[in-house]
Amino acid sequence: MITNQELEHKGDQFPSKIVSFNQDVDSIYFNTDNNVILKITILRDSLIRFRYTTKGYFSNDFSYAIDKTQSHGYNQLEVIEESTFYLIKTSKVFCKVNKKNLKISIHDIDGFTILEDEIGFHWEESYEHGGNIVKMSKMSKDGESFYGMGDKPTHLNLKGKRVENWATDQYAFHKDQEPLYKVVPFYIGLHHNKAYGVFFDNTFRTFFDFCHERRNITSFWAEGGEMNYYFVYGPKMADVVTTYTHLTGKPELPPMWTLGYHQCKWSYYPESKVKEVTARFRELKIPCDAIYLDIDYMEGFRCFTWSKEYFPEPKRMVAELAKDGFKTVVIIDPGIKIDKDYWVYQEALAKGYFCRRADGPFMKGKVWPGECNFPDYTNPEVREWWAGLFKELISEIGVKGVWNDMNEPAVMDVPGKTFPYDVRHDYDGNPCSHRKAHNIYGTQMARATYEGVKRFAYPKRPFIITRSAYSGAQRYTSSWTGDNVASWEHLWIANIQMQRMSISGMGFTGSDIGGFAEQPSGELYARWIQLGVFHPFCRTHSSGDHGEQEPWSFGQEVIDITRKFVELRYELLPYLYTMFWQYVNEGTPMLKPLVYFDQEDFHTHYRTDEFIFGNQILVCPILEPNALGRRMYLPKGNWYNYWTNELTEGKKELWIKTDFDQIPIFIKEGAIIPKYPVQQYVGELQFDELTLDVYYKLGKEKSTVYEDAQDGYDYNKGRFSLRTFTLNGKEKELIIQQHKEGTFETGYSNFKINLKALPFKVKKVEVDNEKISLDSLKLNGENTLVLYKDFTELHIIGA
Template sequence: MQVTTSSGKYSVKHYPDTIREWKKEGNYFYFYTSETILEVRIISDKIIRFRYAADGKFQRDFSYAVSDRMEESPVNFGLHEFEENFEVYTDVLRIYISRDDLRLTITDAEGRIINQDELGFHWQYYLQKGGKIIYCSKQIQEDECFFGMGDKPTDLNLHGKRLENFGTDAYGFQKDTDPLYRNIPFYYGLHRGIAYGIFFDNTFRTIFDFGKERENVTSFWARGGEMNYYFIYGPELMSVAQGYTRITGTAELPPLWALGYQQCRWSYYPDKRVKEIAAEFRKRQIPCDVIHLDIDYMEGFRCFTWSKEGFPEPAGLIKELGEQGFKVVVIIDPGIKVDPDYNIYQQGIQHEYFCKRADGALMEGDVWPGKCVFPDYTNPEVRKWWAGLFKELAETGVRGVWNDMNEPAVFEMGTFPEDVRHDYDGEAVSHRKAHNIYGHLMSKATEAGLRKYLMPNRPFVIARSVYAGAQRWTSVWTGDNVSSWDHLWLASVQCQRLSVSGISFAGSDIGGFIGEPDGELYVRWIQLAVFHPLMRTHSASNETGFNQEPWSFGAEYEAVAKKFIQLRYHLLPYIYTTFWQYSRYGTPMLRPLAFVAQQDKQTYDRTHEFMMGDSLLISHVSAPGMKEKEVYLPEGKWYYYWNDQLYTGGQTIKVATPLDEMPLFVKAGVVLPHYPSIQHVEERNTEEMILHVYYGEQPESSYLYEDAGDHYGYRNGQYNEIRFKQVSEKQRFVLRKKFFGNYSAAYKRHHIHVHGLPFKPKEYIIDGVATKITAAGTGSVVKIMADRKFEMLIIR
C-alpha cells in the first residue's frame, strides 16, 4: 500500500494478512500469517501482552522496564475458533483476533467493548535509519478520555493531544512543551465508566496520538524496535494503576527523612554557608531534614570529588549537620571530565567504560566540567563500576544522591548523536535505542551503589530522566521550571500525572528554578508541595544573589511557610502510610479526581483538585490575590480541615483562601494520624501519636503503617499495620482498632481528637473502661487519651 508521509515522500506500509495457523505453548498463543507472527501472552485474567514479529522473527525478549518480580497467574484461559476470528478468553476478558488481518477487539465477559483496533498493527521500513517503524492504531470509543504518559506538562485528559517520548533537557519548559525529561510510554483509556491501560514497552523514540490527527483514532508508534505492548484491564482506573506496577514493579520504602522538607540551591557554597543555612532553620524552628549540595561542592565539577577550598573537611561538615538532624544529598552528573590526572577518568579509559561513536572514537561533549566523556550505563560491567564509586561518598556520610543532566544533556549538541554505540546488556545498539533509558540506568546503578555502601540504612536517589519502571529505585522532580503561577499549575498536573504513571515519589522545584518568585507565589507553592511526596525547594543562582529559603520573603510569608512545613511534619505518619500502600499495592499516592470517582464525568477534566492517599483532598491556590476558590468535591461527605465544616460532595463549593489557608478536605469516616510538633524526623519518638478521627455516617476503614523509618527491619516483621474501622449509630460512636506487627514504637499513647460528633456525648469507653465527658458539646472536638494498643473506643 502506498501512503504519503509528512515529508511528501512515498513509502510502503505493510499489514498482516490472513492467519494460516496457530499454536499454544503454556500461557502463550501464536498466530501466523504469511510474514507476521502475533504472540498473545496471558499474564493474568486482566493483563495480556501482545507482541508482533513484523517479518516472522521476534527480537530478543528483553526489557529494562519489566520487574523481575512480575508474577504470571493465569488460571482459567483458553481459545475458541470461529469462522471469522479466534477468541482467546480469561475469566474476565475476551480477545477476538480477526482471521483476515490480526485486528483485535477486546471485550469484557458481558461483551462490552473495552478496546478495539482500527488498522491495528502495521509497519514500514525505516529507509533513512534502518530497521522498521512500527505502528498500532485503535478506535476511540464514545466520549473516551486518556490519562498517564508521565510528566507531560499539559491537561490531565490527553484527548486531542499528540505526545512524544524522547528524553530532553527542556530548560524553562512551558505548558505543552514536548518532549520533556522522562519517557513513560503508558496511558489509560476511560469510556462508559470502563478503564484500561496500554504500556508500549519500546525504548526508541515513541509517539502517541490521542485523536489529534484523526479525531476517532488513537495510535502509537516507534521508530525502531518491536511492537510489544501490555493491555491492562480495570475496570477501575486504580486497578489499572496496580496492574501497571505489577508489570514494572513497586517502589521500596524510602527513609522517612526523605519525606521531610528538603532545601536546595544552585549552589550553597562554601561549607560555612551550608552551616549558616542549617543554623537558620533550627534558630527559626522551621522543620527541615535535608540539605542538597549542587555542582559547586566538587573540585572543578569533577564527580566524586570535593572542593579543596570550599569543602576541605566534608566528613566533619556532614557529621556536624547530622548532629543537628540534617542529612546531606549531593549531585552527581554523568559527564566525567577529560583529565588524565583524574582517577575516575583514568579508570573509565583503562577499562573502556565510556561511550564511543560509530567509528570507535570516544563520545566527547561539553557539560559543566568542560570536555567530558560519558559512561555507558547499558553495560552491566559499567553499572557495577559506577555503583562502586559511591563507597567514598557513603563513608563521608552522604545519605542520598541527585542524578542530573542524565537525558543525557550535552551543551553544544543537546544530547548524544545517534551514531553513539551502546552495549545494551550484550545487544550492541545505537543511541536511537538507548537514549530513553540512559538516565534510567544511571539512576539504577547509583541506587545499587548507595544500597550497598549505606547498609543497613536505606538509600535515597533523585533523578531527572528515567524510563518506565524507575519507581523501583529512584524519585524524580519535574525539572528546570520557572517562577510563575502557570508553573505552579504545571507542578500540580505533572505530579498527578507522574503518580498515575507509576512514579509517585515526585515533586517540583518549589518557587521555580528559573527566576524569582514573590512571597505570595512562594508560599502558595509551599502549600501545594506539602502534598507532593517529594518536597524540595530549589532555585538557580542569579545576579542579585536572591535565595529561596522560607525566611527570604519577610516575616508574614515566613510565618505561612513555617505553618505549612509544620503541617507536612504533622502529616508524616499519614504520608508514610500512603507510601507504604503505594509500595505494597502499587496504588498511586496522588490521585486525580477521575481516579477516585470515575463514574462521575465532572471529574474527568478537573486539574486543580486531587487526593493524596485515601483521606485528603487538595485544591491549591492557583492565582495571585485569590480570596476564594471554587472546589469540586466528589460524592461523599468532606470536612474542611481548617474549621471542620462539613460539606456534601457531588457539587462545586466556594471556600475562602486567606494567605495562611488553602482548600484542604478530609474524607468523613477516616482516622488521620499526626505527629506532634518536631523539627526533623529523628524527633518523632515522642510520648504520643495524635489521631484525628472524623465522624462519618458510613462505615469506613483507615490505616496507619509504622516502622523504624530507616533500615530493613520491616522485611523481618519489624513493622506495625494498624487498621481502624469507624461504625456510627444513633447517639453512639464506635472506633475499632486492629493491630498487626512486631515493631516496638517509642510512643506510649494516643491523643485522640474526634471531630464532628452529631450528638452531645456523655461518656467514652476504652476497652471496657468508662469515663465521663464534662466539657464537650454538640459538634465540638472531643479529646481523649488512650493506650497505644487500645482495641475499641465507644463514645455515647
C-alpha cells in the same frame, strides 16, 4: 481508485491473512503469509501482552521496564477457532484476532468492546537506520478520556493531544511543550465507565496521538524496535494503575526523613554558606531534613571529588550537619571530565567503560567540567564499577543521598542537546545504537547509583533522585520535574505533573518549589509551598542567578506561611508514610486525581486542580495571584473543611473562601488521621502520644496507620506496626475498633484522640467493654481524650 486512507499510509505495510497458529502454555502464536508473527501472552486474566515481528522470528526478549520479580498467573485461558476469527478467552476479557488481517478487538465478558484496532499494526521500513518504524492505530469511543504518560505539562485529560517521548533537557519549559525529561509510554483510556491501559514498551523515540489528527483514532508509533505493548483491563482505573505499577515495579520504602522538607539551590557554597542556611532554618523553627550540594561542591565539576577551597573537610562538615538534623545530599552527573590526572577518568578509560561512536572512538561531549566521556550504564560491568565509586561519599564521608542530573543524557553546544544517534551501547548484551538506549540511559544511571548507595548505606535505606527516567525507574529512584520556571503557569503545571506521575507508576516525585528559573514573588512562593507540602517529594530548588529563594527571602508573612505548612507536613508524616507503604505494597498511587477517585462521575473527567492526598485528604491549591478563594469541585462523599470542621456534601461545585495563609483542604467524613508532634527534623523528638484526629461519620469508614523504625530493613522481618481502625458512627454513639499486625513496638504508649464534629455530648466511655472514668480520660471541652494505644474497641456513648 485510491482512498485517502491508502494515500495516508502509502509507504506502510500491513499484515496479511493468518496461515497458522499454535499455543505454547500461556502464549498463542499467529503466523501470516507475509511473514508477520503475532505473539499474544496472557500474563493475568486482565493483563495481555501483544508482540509483533515482521522478520519471521523474534529478537531476544529483553526489557529494562518490566519487574522480573512480579508474579503472573491466570484463572482461565481458552482458544477457540471461529470461521473469521480466533477467540482467546480469560475470566476477565475476550480477545478476537481477525483471520484476514490480524486486527485485534478486546471485549469484557459481557461482550462490550473495550478496545479495537482501526488499521491495527502496520509498519514502514526505515532505510535510513535499518529496521522498521512500527505503528498501531486504535478506534476511540465517543466520550473517551485519556490519562497518564508521565510528566507531560498539559491538561490532565490528554484527549485531543499528541505527545512525544524522547528524554530531553528542557530548561525553562512551558505548558504543552514536548518532549520533556521523562518517558512513560503508558496511558489509561476511560469510556462508558470502563478503564483500560496500554503500555507500549519500546525505548526508541515514540509518539502517541489521542484523537488529535483524526477525531476517533488513537495511535502510537516508534522510530524503531518492536511493536510490543501490554493491554491492562480495569474496569476501574485503580485496577489499571495498580496492575501497571506491579508490572513495572515498585520502590522499597524510603527512610522517613526523605519525606520531610528539603532545601536546595544551584549552589550552596562554601561551607560557611551551607552552615548559614541550615542555622537559619533552626533559628526560624522551619522544619528541614536535607540540604543539597550542587555541582560547585566538586573540584572543577569532577564527580566524586570535593573542592579543597570550598569544602576542605567534608567528613567533618557532613557530621556537624547531621548532628543538627540535616542529611547531606550531593549531585552526581554522568559526564566524566577528560583529564589524565583524574582517577575516575583513568579507571573508566583503562577498562573501556565509556560509550563509543560507531567507528570506535569514545563519545565526547561538553558539559559542566568541559570535555567529557560518558559511562555506558547499559553495561552491567559498568554499573557495578559505578556503584563501587560511592564508597567514599557514603560510607566514609557520610552523605545520605545522591542526586543524578543531566542524565537524559544532556550535552551542551550540540543541536540535539544529547549524544549522536550512532553512539553504541551494550544494552545488557543486546548491542544497539543510542536511538534505542537514549530513553533508558538516565534510568540505568540511577539504577547503578542506587545499587552503590544501597551497598554503602546499609543497614540504612538509600535515597536517590533522578531527572530523567523511563518506565520502571521507580524501582530505584525518586524524581523531580526538572528546570521549571517561577511563574503561576508553572504552579499549575506542577500540580498536573504530580497527579500524572502518580498514576503513571512514579509516585515519589516533586517539583522545584518556587520555580528553578527566574524569581518568584512572595505570594507565588507561599502558594507553591502550600501545594508542595502535599507532594510526595518536597524540595525548594532554584538557580542561583536571580537572588535568594529560601523561605525567609520574602518577608515575615511568607516565613509564617511556610512554617505553618511545613509544620503541617511534619505532623502528617505518619499519614504520608502510610500512603507510601500502600504504594509500595499495593501499587496504589499516593496522589489520586478526582477521575481516579470517582470515574463514574463525569464531572471529574476534566478536573485538573483538586486531588486526593492518600485516601482521605482532598487538596485544592490556589493557582492564581490575588485570590482569597476559588471555585472547586467536591467529589462523592461528605467532606469536612480542615480549617472550620464544617461538613459539606460532595458531587458539587462550590466557592471556598480562604485567607492567604490557607488553601482549601478537606477531610473525608469518618477518617482517622494520625499526626506526630511538630519536629524540626525526623527523629528529633521522642514522644509518648500519637494524635488521632477522628472525623465523625454516621456510618462506617476504615483508616490505617503504618509505622516501623523509619529506616533500615527490619520491617521486612515483620518488625512493623500496621493498625487498622474501623469507625462506626451512630446517632448517639461512636465505636472505633482497632486491629493490629506486626511486631514493632512504637515509642509512644498512648493515643491522643481528637473527636471532630461529634454531634452529641459525651456521657459514657467504654474501652474493651470496661467503663472508664471520664476524669481519667482527660476529656475536655474540645472532646479530646487520651488512652492506651493497644485498645481493641473504644465505645463513646452520647447523652
